[in-house]
Amino acid sequence: MAVEFTKDIFSEVKSHIEDNDYGRAADVLKHLHPYDIAEVIEDLEDMAIPMLFEFFDAELSAEILAEMDNDDAMKVIKNMKPDLAYKKFFVQMDSDDAADIINQLSVDDRKTFTDYLKVNLGEEALNIISLLKYDEDVAGGLMAKELVRVNVNWDVKACINEIRRQADDVETIYAVYVVDDSGKLMGLVPLSKLIVSKSTAKISEFYHDDLTSVEDTTPGDKVAEIMQKYDLVALPVVDFRGRLIGRITIDDVLDFIKEEADEDYQLASGLSENVEYTDKVWVLSRARLPWLFLGLLGGIAGSEVIGLYEGDLKFHPEMAIFIPLIAAMGGNAGVQSSAIVVQSLAAKSINEKGLFTKLGKEFRVSVLNGILCSVAILAYGFVMIDSLNLSFTVSAALLTVIVMASVLGAFIPLVLSKLKVDPALATGPFITTTNDLLGLGIYFLVGRLMYSIDFTAIF
Amino acid sequence: MAVEFTKDIFSEVKSHIEDNDYGRAADVLKHLHPYDIAEVIEDLEDMAIPMLFEFFDAELSAEILAEMDNDDAMKVIKNMKPDLAYKKFFVQMDSDDAADIINQLSVDDRKTFTDYLKVNLGEEALNIISLLKYDEDVAGGLMAKELVRVNVNWDVKACINEIRRQADDVETIYAVYVVDDSGKLMGLVPLSKLIVSKSTAKISEFYHDDLTSVEDTTPGDKVAEIMQKYDLVALPVVDFRGRLIGRITIDDVLDFIKEEADEDYQLASGLSENVEYTDKVWVLSRARLPWLFLGLLGGIAGSEVIGLYEGDLKFHPEMAIFIPLIAAMGGNAGVQSSAIVVQSLAAKSINEKGLFTKLGKEFRVSVLNGILCSVAILAYGFVMIDSLNLSFTVSAALLTVIVMASVLGAFIPLVLSKLKVDPALATGPFITTTNDLLGLGIYFLVGRLMYSIDFTAIF
Numbered sequence: 001m002a003v004e005f006t007k008d009i010f011s012e013v014k015s016h017i018e019d020n021d022y023g024r025a026a027d028v029l030k031h032l033h034p035y036d037i038a039e040v041i042e043d044l045e046d047m048a049i050p051m052l053f054e055f056f057d058a059e060l061s062a063e064i065l066a067e068m069d070n071d072d073a074m075k076v077i078k079n080m081k082p083d084l085a086y087k088k089f090f091v092q093m094d095s096d097d098a099a100d101i102i103n104q105l106s107v108d109d110r111k112t113f114t115d116y117l118k119v120n121l122g123e124e125a126l127n128i129i130s131l132l133k134y135d136e137d138v139a140g141g142l143m144a145k146e147l148v149r150v151n152v153n154w155d156v157k158a159c160i161n162e163i164r165r166q167a168d169d170v171e172t173i174y175a176v177y178v179v180d181d182s183g184k185l186m187g188l189v190p191l192s193k194l195i196v197s198k199s200t201a202k203i204s205e206f207y208h209d210d211l212t213s214v215e216d217t218t219p220g221d222k223v224a225e226i227m228q229k230y231d232l233v234a235l236p237v238v239d240f241r242g243r244l245i246g247r248i249t250i251d252d253v254l255d256f257i258k259e260e261a262d263e264d265y266q267l268a269s270g271l272s273e274n275v276e277y278t279d280k281v282w283v284l285s286r287a288r289l290p291w292l293f294l295g296l297l298g299g300i301a302g303s304e305v306i307g308l309y310e311g312d313l314k315f316h317p318e319m320a321i322f323i324p325l326i327a328a329m330g331g332n333a334g335v336q337s338s339a340i341v342v343q344s345l346a347a348k349s350i351n352e353k354g355l356f357t358k359l360g361k362e363f364r365v366s367v368l369n370g371i372l373c374s375v376a377i378l379a380y381g382f383v384m385i386d387s388l389n390l391s392f393t394v395s396a397a398l399l400t401v402i403v404m405a406s407v408l409g410a411f412i413p414l415v416l417s418k419l420k421v422d423p424a425l426a427t428g429p430f431i432t433t434t435n436d437l438l439g440l441g442i443y444f445l446v447g448r449l450m451y452s453i454d455f456t457a458i459f
Numbered sequence: 460m461a462v463e464f465t466k467d468i469f470s471e472v473k474s475h476i477e478d479n480d481y482g483r484a485a486d487v488l489k490h491l492h493p494y495d496i497a498e499v500i501e502d503l504e505d506m507a508i509p510m511l512f513e514f515f516d517a518e519l520s521a522e523i524l525a526e527m528d529n530d531d532a533m534k535v536i537k538n539m540k541p542d543l544a545y546k547k548f549f550v551q552m553d554s555d556d557a558a559d560i561i562n563q564l565s566v567d568d569r570k571t572f573t574d575y576l577k578v579n580l581g582e583e584a585l586n587i588i589s590l591l592k593y594d595e596d597v598a599g600g601l602m603a604k605e606l607v608r609v610n611v612n613w614d615v616k617a618c619i620n621e622i623r624r625q626a627d628d629v630e631t632i633y634a635v636y637v638v639d640d641s642g643k644l645m646g647l648v649p650l651s652k653l654i655v656s657k658s659t660a661k662i663s664e665f666y667h668d669d670l671t672s673v674e675d676t677t678p679g680d681k682v683a684e685i686m687q688k689y690d691l692v693a694l695p696v697v698d699f700r701g702r703l704i705g706r707i708t709i710d711d712v713l714d715f716i717k718e719e720a721d722e723d724y725q726l727a728s729g730l731s732e733n734v735e736y737t738d739k740v741w742v743l744s745r746a747r748l749p750w751l752f753l754g755l756l757g758g759i760a761g762s763e764v765i766g767l768y769e770g771d772l773k774f775h776p777e778m779a780i781f782i783p784l785i786a787a788m789g790g791n792a793g794v795q796s797s798a799i800v801v802q803s804l805a806a807k808s809i810n811e812k813g814l815f816t817k818l819g820k821e822f823r824v825s826v827l828n829g830i831l832c833s834v835a836i837l838a839y840g841f842v843m844i845d846s847l848n849l850s851f852t853v854s855a856a857l858l859t860v861i862v863m864a865s866v867l868g869a870f871i872p873l874v875l876s877k878l879k880v881d882p883a884l885a886t887g888p889f890i891t892t893t894n895d896l897l898g899l900g901i902y903f904l905v906g907r908l909m910y911s912i913d914f915t916a917i918f
Contacts, residue, residue, distance in 0.1 A: 035688045164655040172692070173651040174633060191650040192632040196623040228717075229494045231710035233631075233692045250709055251690040257713075258687075261720035262802060268727050269798030269886065270791050277803035277817065284824045288795045292832055292861070295791045299784025300839060306780045313779055320772055320779035321765045324786045324895055325758025331790075332729050332754040332888055336747045339728030343721060344736035358736065365743045373751055380759060402751070427728065429791055436783055 005036040013040055017048055026055030034063035042072045043278075049076055053088070062092035065101065074104035082116035091124055096144040096252065098124075099131035131246075139223050140216035142253065143237040143246030148176040150203060152186050157199040159189070172249065174234050178207045183243040185236055187211050213238050216245060221260060224253045263424070264342065268335070270295075270429040291429040298433030302327070302440055309444040312451075318387060319447055322394045323440070329373070330401045330439030331432035334409035337362055338427040341413045345423050355414055359407055366406030367399075374399040388455035397439075397446040404442065405435040464495040472499055476507055485514030493522035501531045508535055512547070521551035524560070533563035541575035550583055555603040555711065557583075558590035590705075598682050599675035601712065602696040602705030607635040609662060611645050616658040618648070631708065633693050637666045642702040644695055646670050672697050675704060680719060683712050723801065723883040727794070729754075750888040757892030761786070761899055768903040771910075777846060778906055781853045782899070788832070789860045789898030790891035793868035796821055797886040800872045804882050814873060818866055825865030826858075833858040847914035856898075856905040863901065864894040 009028060016025035029037045029052075041049055041064065053061055053076070065073050077085045090098045102113050114132065117125040127145035134140035148166050150159045159176055167173070175188040187209040197206065213236045214223055227235055227250060237246040259274070266274065270291035275284055306313070306323070313319055341358075374395040381391025409431050413423035468487060475484035488496045488511075500508055500523065512520055512535070524532050536544045549557045561572050573591065576584040586604035593599035607625050609618045618635055626632070634647040646668040656665065672695045673682055686694055686709060696705040718733070725733065729750035734743055765772070765782070772778060800817075833854040840850025868890050872882035 033689055160654055163651060167651055167655055170651075172633075173649075174631075174692075190632075191654060192622060192626055192629075195619055195650060195654055196626055228710075228713055230492055233633075233709060250692060250713075254687060254709075254713070254716075258716070258720070261717070261724070265720070265724050265727060265798065265802070268724060270795045271798060275799060277799055277820070281820065281823050281827065284799065284820075285827045288792075288824070288828055289831065291795065292788065292791060292828055293835070295788050296784070296832055296835060299781065299787055300836075302783040302787075303780040306783070310776070310780075313776055317769070317772055317776055317779075320776075320782065321762040321769075322758070323779065323782045324761040324765070324899060325755070327783045327786060328758050328761075328790075328892065328895055329751065329754050331787075331891070332751060333747075335887075336729045336750065339724065339730060340734060340736055340743065343724070361736070361740065361743075364740050365747070368740065368744045369747055369751055372748065373755055376752070376755060377759075428794075432790070433787065436787055440783060 005032055005039075010040065017044065017052075022048070022051045023055055026052055030056070030060065034060065035067045037064045038067035042068060046075060050080075058088055059092050062089050065089050066093055066097040070100050070104045073101045077101065078105055078109055082113050083120075085113070086116065086120065086125075090128065091122070094144045094146055095124065095127035095131055096142065096246075098128045099134075099141075100136060102128065103132060103136065134216065137220040137256075138216065139214045139218040139220070139237050139248060140246070142220055142223060142256065143216070143248045144252075145246050146170045147236070147244075147247040148173055149179055149244060150176050150189075152178050152180050152204050152207065154203050155199070156194060156197045156201045156203070159194060159203060160199070172234075177236055177244055177247070178203055179244050185211075185213055185238050185242060185244040188236070211236070214248075215240060220253075220256050223248060224257050224260070227253050228257070264346070264427075267422075267424045268339065268428040294429055295433060298436055302436055305437060305440045306444070309447075312444055312447060316387075316390070316447065316451060318390055319393070319444075322390070323443070325377075325394070326397055326401055326439045326443045327436045329398060330405040330435035333366065333369070333402045334405040334431040334435040335427060337366065337406040337409035338413050338431050341410050342423050342427055345413065345417050355418075358414060359410060362407050362410040363403065366403045369406075370399040370402035373402060388459065389451045389453070392453070392455060393443070393447045393450040396450060397443040400442050400446060401435075401439045404438060408435065408438065464491055464498075469499065476503065476511075481507070481510045482514055485511055489515070489519070493519065494526045496523045497526035501527060505534060509539075517547055518551050521548050524548050525552055525556040529559050529563045532560045536560065537564055537568055541572050542579075544572070545575065545579065545584075549587065550581070553603045553605055554583065554586035554590055555601065555705075557587045558593075558600075559595060561587065561591060562595065593675065596679040596715075597675065598673045598677040598679070598696050598707060599705070601679055601682060601715065602675070602707045603711075604705050605629045606695070606703075606706040607632055608638055608703060609635050609648075611637050611639050611663050611666065613662050614658065615653060615656045615660045615662070618653060618662060619658070631693075636695055636703055636706070637662055638703050644670075644672055644697050644701060644703040647695070670695070672703075673707075674699060679712075679715050682707060683716050683719070686712050687716070723805075723886075726881075726883040727798065727887040729888040753888055754892060757888075757895055761895055764896060764899045765903070768906075771903055771906060775846075775849070775906065775910060777849055778852070778903075781849070782902070784836075784853070785856055785860055785898045785902045786895045788857060789864040789894035792825065792828070792861045793864040793890040793894040794886060796825065796865040796868035797872050797890050800869050801882050801886055804872065804876050817873065818869060821866050821869040822862065825862045828865075829858040829861035832861060847918065848910045848912070851912070851914060852902070852906045852909040855909060856902040859901050859905060860894075860898045863897060867894065867897065 009032070013025050013028050016028065029040060041052065044052070056064065065076060068076070077089065102110060105113065114129060117129055131140070131145065148163055148170055150162055163173065163176065173191060175190045176194065177188050178186045180186055187207040188211050189203060189207045193206065212226060212230055212232065214226065216237050216239055223235065226232070233250045235248045236244055237248060239245050262274065271287050272290045273287040275287040377398055378391060378395040381394060385391045412431065413426040416426055417423040468491070472484045472487050475487065488499060500511065503511070515523065524535060527535070536548065561569055564572065573588060576588055590599070590604065607622055607629055609621055622632065622635065632650060634649045635653065636647050637645045639645055646666040647670050648662060648666045652665065671685060671689055671691065673685065675696050675698055682694065685691070692709045694707045695703055696707060698704050721733065730746050731749045732746040734746040836857055837850060837854040840853060844850045871890065872885040875885055876882045
């Protein structure tokens with residue numbers, strides 16, 4: 001079994017590196033999984049990284065590099081001569097991983113690399129070049145060229161010979177893909193089927209023709225959706241003529257799915273970039289400033305709204321006391337309803353009901369919650385607030401704010417989605433800020449109404 | 460290729476069902492992927508569902524049921540006689556899917572089913588029973604019993620015979636697992652290796668012994684982490700003696716990963732349950748009420764804080780104008796820093812730095828952002844606000860609030876994580892509410908200080 005990566009091992013490696021004893025550090029690391037080695041290397045000083053790689057053979061080096069973040073991996077190769085980088089890393093890597101890293105380089109560095117690859121016409125070099133043209137978030141950018149392809153006219157024996165020939169290049173084989181003479185994808189044969197078939201059996205007689213495939217231009221989120229829906233571990237990719245050109249494996253899509261989920265969470269939390277705690281201070285600062293400034297603008301707009309009602313505040317200064325409550329409740333209710341809509345849109349059920357049906361439902365939910373909250377605050381008011389006018393103002397404003405903020409919170413992501421904009425943009429600071437303003441306006445308007453009533457005469 | 464699921468097909472099925480013509484509806488559905496059929500069935504009236512299943516054979520019925528949400532699937536079988544349900548669905552299903560559904564039943568119904576399974580001693584029944592004892596979020600609850608197991612002393616030919624024997628039961632075979640005479644897991648052989656080996660070769664000579672496995676009690680999030688880290692499509696599960704008892708496939712973990720990400724998002728958005736837009740009004744209402752009431756309590760506490768400074772507000776009523784700005788900025792800054800910590804904790808890098816190092820970094824980031832925001836609001840104040848005292852109050856309070864809210868926002872999830880509580884609980888309404896209160900207190904304290912200074916004498 002591979003050695004488990006413990007804190008002790010980490011300290012041991014660390015101390016070897018501090019002593020500049022890269023050989024011993026590498027000896028310890030070699031027994032770990034490449035993923036764990038990559039984790040360690042990403043934390044090292046830039047200087048130390050090439051020194052350490054000296055001690056790894058080409059196969060392990062390639063595995064480590066493939067596990068590193070693309071921008072860290074780019075740093076490793078950007079100062080290397082193309083021929084060295086090619087022999088040390090790219091020959092042994094899956095073509096998609098190599099292309100991802102080269103795509104991170106600056107325009108000049110990328111050209112140096114691709115020029116070298118074009119001259120060095122190995123099969124791997126051609127595979128990498130053909131992938132460089134794709135965006136990283138379409139099927140072509142997610143696929144690897146390595147796969148086992150068999151002709152529909154072959155027999156089982158020929159298939160097995162082909163697998164034997166390619167077993168070194170293709171890391172994980174779940175199935176062999178069946179193509180016709182023109183390279184068009186016809187179907188697949190699972191390995192388990194191949195293994196139990198007679199060696200003289202014809203592929204054409206037992207291959208599965210009901211397979212799912214995507215074109216190279218299919219967006220990544222669609223790819224992820226298909227693979228999740230149909231529980232696929234590998235998905236073949238075809239060109240516009242239906243010819244088999246690559247294969248996407250589940251591990252590449254897993255990263256994609258996680259990134260998508262993380263992005264929604266970041267938008268909801270007011271982060272504009274994908275940042276980690278280990279990033280530099282100014283990177284962390286930059287990711288947060290846009291939403292902070294938006295909040296600032298919202299706060300200034302809020303001050304203008306209150307300014308409009310300064311007269312009311314002068315007559316009823318006790319109204320100030322519940323400003324934060326109204327603003328916060330509008331924000332909370334709005335974010336909740338946005339989030340439910342965003343998640344339901346992501347789950348994509350095909351039987352979409354109309355916009356008004358959805359908003360109608362949100363209206364009913366929010367009226368129910370609004371009434372419960374406003375009754376609660378009214379009860380509190382009767383006991384704790386001297387002014388009946390204020391109690392009724394807060395209670396009535398709260399109901400109105402919860403209903404309007406909720407309906408608005410549902411409406412905005414639904415509209416964004418119709419406009420093909422990411423509905424998750426609606427959640428977080430955006431909806432909170434909008435609803436703060438809405439809440440303040442409602443509060444003071446309701447206040448004017450409620451303070452015009454003589455409740456003491458009624459009760 | 461399987462027929463693609465379009466809106467046209469959906470309407471066709473719908474109209475057949477409205478005509479009570481279940482046979483024709485089933486004829487159309489049969490050509491779809493079981494996942495899509497499940498989607499359609501989940502939207503039908505409870506009455507119609509058993510009628511439709513009459514027209515599907517046992518294999519397809521089992522596939523559809525396995526694709527349905529567990530609670531919807533439970534509704535399908537809860538009124539069926541155990542023997543019928545067993546023959547129609549469970550015999551054909553993977554043991555883990557069957558156990559998940561039976562676990563959803565009420566205590567009485569579950570007993571009826573397990574009693575029946577115990578009497579009907581087929582291999583599948585035993586497999587299901589052995590899984591019922593596990594929680595759904597540990598390795599034992601995620602695994603299926605179906606896998607291909609070979610003895611380390613066998614040769615390739617014996618392996619292939621075993622695969623042939625089990626090919627019908629085990630849906631997806633990526634590798635065969637190698638055990639010793641006592642059933643202890645020794646390693647695995649990828650199918651691609653088996654296929655290219657001579658039939659007389661001994662398994663003991665070429666099996667991989669460096670495989671990763673988990674115990675049945677391993678938590679689901681740990682399972683998901685391992686499979687993602689090491690790019691595994693299947694992970695063997697062993698008991699406390701190291702004996703092979705099951706296998707987790709990536710599709711089961713994918714759902715788990717998605718649910719985890721969704722849960723974080725829901726916590727950040729103030730939802731206490733996993734709800735969808737299609738759920739009933741009162742379910743949607745119930746999921747939101749806890750956080751709304753928390754917000755209400757926070758708002759009331761906020762009103763108490765302001766109440767403490769009612770005297771200040773009477774002297775300087777213009778201070779009320781910036782209450783929403785201060786409260787909102789505290790909330791935003793806090794949520795941002797919580798979210799970064801929560802995501803970094805989820806990514807789990809092993810080289811944890813100390814608590815104070817992390818808080819120190821958050822302090823630097825927030826001081827930078829706080830200064831930028833407070834300079835911006837000061838500039839606005841010079842132009843737009845008459846009172847210098849108010850301008851300096853808002854500016855100084857803003858800096859203090861951003862720094863304190865950010866540090867608190869980082870501190871709470873770090874502490875929760877140390878206490879083994881889900882740190883995502885800290886994000887969303889909880890941190891927003893806390894920071895609202897913090898912000899108000901700071902604002903009025905700073906106000907007292909700033910209004911004691913005669914700025915007109917200075918400038």
